Amino acid sequence: MTLRQRRLLVRTLLFLFSLNAATIAFYLLFYFPQRSPAVDAAISTQTLDKDRQRYPTLKQWPTLPSFLPWIPSPAPPLSSCEAYFGHGFSRRIDALGAGEDGGGWLRCHYSETLRSSVCEGAQIRMDPSRIIMSDGGESLEVVIGRGEEEELPKYESGAFEIDGGSLGKEGMRAVDEEFLEKYVQRGEVQSHTMRMLMESMRLVGHQKLDCSEWIEEPTVLVTRFEYANVFHTVTDWYSAYVSSRVTDLPYRPNLVFVDGHCKTQLEETWEAIFSSVRYAKNFSGPVCFRHAVFAPLGYETALFKGLTQHINCQGISAGKLRQDPDIHRTARLSEFGEMIITAFGLLGKRDLPRDPSAGYNVLFVRREDYLAHPRHSGKVESRLSNEQEVFDAIKIWAASQDKCRINVVNGLFAHMHMKEQLEAIQEASVIVGAHGAGLTHLVAAREGTKVLEIISSMYRRPHFALISEWKGLEYHPIYLSGSYAVPAKVIDELSHIMGSIGC
Template sequence: MAFNNYCSKLCMQYRHRRRRYFLLNLFVITLCLCAIFPFKYHIFQLSPSKPLPRNSSFSDLLRKEMTLNCTGDPLTTWCAAEMKYCNSSLLIYKNLFFLTRSAILQTIHAEGKRVGGEQIQAVLNQAENDEYFHFKKDFLQIPCNASLPRGITLQYHLSKILSSITSYQTSANADLIVNESTIAVNRHDYANIYHTMTDLYTAYILCRFFQRDPKSVRILFLDAHPHGNLDVYWSKLFHSYSRLGHLKKYSKILYHEIIWAQPQAQSDIDVQRHRKQTPSFFADFRQHMLKQFHADSTATRTVNCESLQIFYLGRRNYVAHPRNPSGKVTRQLPNEKQVLETLQKKFSGYSKLNFTYNYFEQLPIEEQLQTIARTDVFIGMHGAGLTYVTMLKPNRALVELSGPSWQSQDHFQQLAIINQVRYRQCAIQDESPTVAEKIFDCTKEKVLELCPSIMT
C-alpha cells in the first residue's frame, strides 16, 4: 500500500520535476503501473510447458466413459463398431477414424518439405506431394500399459499415423499442452469447395458424435497446403485452426483429446457414398454454417411465389492452387455473356421472377452464402460451385448445365437429394445458338414445379 501511495504522489508531482529527472521518473512510473495492474501473457490459449503426470494420474480421464450421440445414419453404425484399446486412450470407430486421449505428438517424426500456409504466388508449380507429411514411428504416443493393436486396417494417412503409435510409460515433458478437443484433418483438394464441404461436414458430424460444441473444438491441419481462400470456413465453423508445420518448433505436444478424422473420400456426403437420404445432422450443419456467415439460416420449405429468386452462377479464370498457375477454369460457356443477356431479357417478361447472376471467385464467402440462402432456383455449369446446393433452403431447385463429357456425373444430384432440393440436369452444347433457349426451358420447368401459375 505504501508503495502504491508513493507512486500516486510521484505522478502528481511529476510536472514539477526538473528535466534531467524525466527518464528516471518515467521508468519509476512504469514500475508503479506494473505493480498496480499485473498482467498475464497468453499465446493462442495454449498452456505453457509443464511436466506430464505419470500414467496413474491419467486414470480418471482414461476410465471416464464418453457419452456418444448415436442418432441416425451413420452415427448408429459408428457406435456399434467402437473398439477400445489401452485403457480407452485409443478408440477406433468402424475402421474409419479414431480418437486418442492424453496423446503426445512428436513433431520431428512428421517429415515434409513444406510447413503450409504460404501464399500461392510463392509456391507456384510445386509438386503436390510436397504438401503432405510422412508420419514416422513415434510420431504419436499414448499412455499404454498393454500391447498396442495390430492388424487394424485404416485408409490413407490414418494407416500411417496408427502405425506410428508407440507408448510412453513414465513422466515426460511437453513443450505445449492443448486442453481443448482437437480434430486432426488431412485435406486433399483444399482449394475446391466440393471437397472442402465434405471435410467440413465430416468435422462437424464428429463434433456431434462426440457431443462437442463445434465452436470450442480446434482444427489441426495435418497437410502442408498453402493458404487458400476457403481456409476461413474452418476458423468460422470451429474454434480455430492451426497447421502441423507451424507447430514443429515444439518437439512434444500433449493433446488431451484428438479426433483423427476420416479421409475426404470417406466423408458421408462424398459422391462415392451414393447417398439417397439425408445423413445425421445435415440440416444442423447447414444452419450452423449459414449462421457463422450471417446468412439466412431458416429452413422453411415454403416458396414465395410472389417474388421467386433465380440465380445463375458464372465461372471465371482464377488461380486457386499452385498447380494451375494460369488460373484457367474449364467448363465455361464460350458465349456466356450473350447467354446471360438473353436469359435476362426472357425472365424480365415475368413480373414475379427475379433473375440475377454473379461470379464467386472474387466475392467474399459471406456474400456468396447470403446469395445462395435467398435463392429459389440455382443455375450453373457442372463444377465445384454447384456444391452450394447444400446451402439452399429445402424444396428449392438446382438446374445443372452439363456438356456431353460430364453428363454421367451425379455429384450434385446426390447433394441435391441430401438437402431435399429438386434437381434438373440440363444437357447443352457449348457452341449451339440455342443454348440460352435450352437453359430457359430447363429453368422454366423447375420454376413451374415450385410455383405452377407464376408464369401465366
C-alpha cells in the same frame, strides 16, 4: 404341402414381418424421440453448463432447426441413411484402455457401412519435426510451383506418441496391422494419411510425454487433399463435423491441419465452423493433446462415396422425420448446411419468409478464372462454352416477365467472400449453373429451392443431383451433346420451373 403346413408358413412369415417392422420402428423412435425442440435445448443447456468452465475459449454448438440427437447405439441398419450420414460410426473398438494410473487411451468408432473410422485418444503427443511436409499456411503467391507431394504428410516413427500408462511396452506401436486392416482400411485411397499417422504412433512410459505445449481443449486433426476445390473441401468439413458429433464433444473443437497446404479462400469457413485453426508445422515444438480426434478422409464420407455407390436417401426436414420416421430419409445434410450458415450468422435470415413483392432470385453460378493452388494455371476448364450468352439471354427473358419480378443474380463466387456466397444461395429461389464445384453450396440452400444444372457431354457426373436428392431439393438437369447450350432451351426449362412457383 398340406393346408396345415401352408397356414403355419403364413403365420411364420407374418411373425417375421412384424418382428422386422417392430425392430425398425424401435430404432427410429430411439434415434428420433418425440421430444420438443425446447426439451432438447434444455437438456443441451444443462450439459453445456457443466463444461463451460473447462473450455472457456471454445465456441458453443448453435441451435439448429434440423438437428437430431447423435446417439452411438444401437447400431442403425447398414443401408439406412443414418448409417451413411449419421450414426454409422456405431461400433466402438478400444485399442488402448485408460488405466487406473491415468495413462492415455485410444479408441475408434467404426462404420460397417462406410468402412472407415472416427478415432480418438487422450494424452497424445505430436512431434512436427517427425512429420515430413512443407510448413503450410503460407500465402499462395509465395509457393507457386510447389509440388503436391511436398504438401502431404509422411510420418517418421514416433511422429505421434501416447502415454501407455503402466503397460510396460514403451516404444511399441499403439495399434498393430491387424487392427488397422479391420478398422482403418486403405480401401481405394492410394495414400491413406490417417492410417499412416496411426502406424507412426508409439507408446511411451507413464507421464514421459515431453511437450513444449499442452492443449487442454478437444482438438480435431484433419488431413486435406484437394483443399482448394469446394466439393472436396465440403467433404472434409462434413467429416470433421461428423467426427465432432460422433465423439460427443461438448463444444466446437479446435482444429489442426496435418498437411502442408497454403492458405486459400476456403479457410475462412474452417475458422467459422470450428473454434480455431492451426497448422501442425506451425507449432514451435512437440505439442500434447488432452483429447485428440482423428477425422476420416473426405474420400470416405457418404458425399464422396455416393459418386460410385448407390445411396438411397431422400432429404427431409427433421420435423417431418420425427413425425414420420423412415430409414431411407435423412435430415443430416440439412443439419450440416444449417451449421455452415449459422457459423456466418445467417441462420436467422434463413428463417425469414421470402417476400414475393421483392421478386424471386434466379442465381446463375458462374465459372471464373482464378488461381486455385500452387500447381494451377489460373484458368478454369469451360463446362459451358457459351455461358455468357446463356446468362445474357436469361437476363433479357427475366426483364420481360410481368407476372412476377425475377432478379437474375450474377454468381461470381470465385471473387466473393464465403458469407456473400452463402447469402446468395440462401436468397435464391432457383439456382442455375453448369456442372462445377460452386454448385456444392447447394448443401446450404433453403428448403424449396429449385436447381437447374446444365451438363456438358464431358462432365456427366452425379455430384449435384445427389446433393439435391439428399437435401430434398427439386432438381432439373439439361444434358448437352457437347458444351454448347441453346439459350432458348434453357429459358424454356427455367420458365417451366418458375411456373411451378407461380410465375
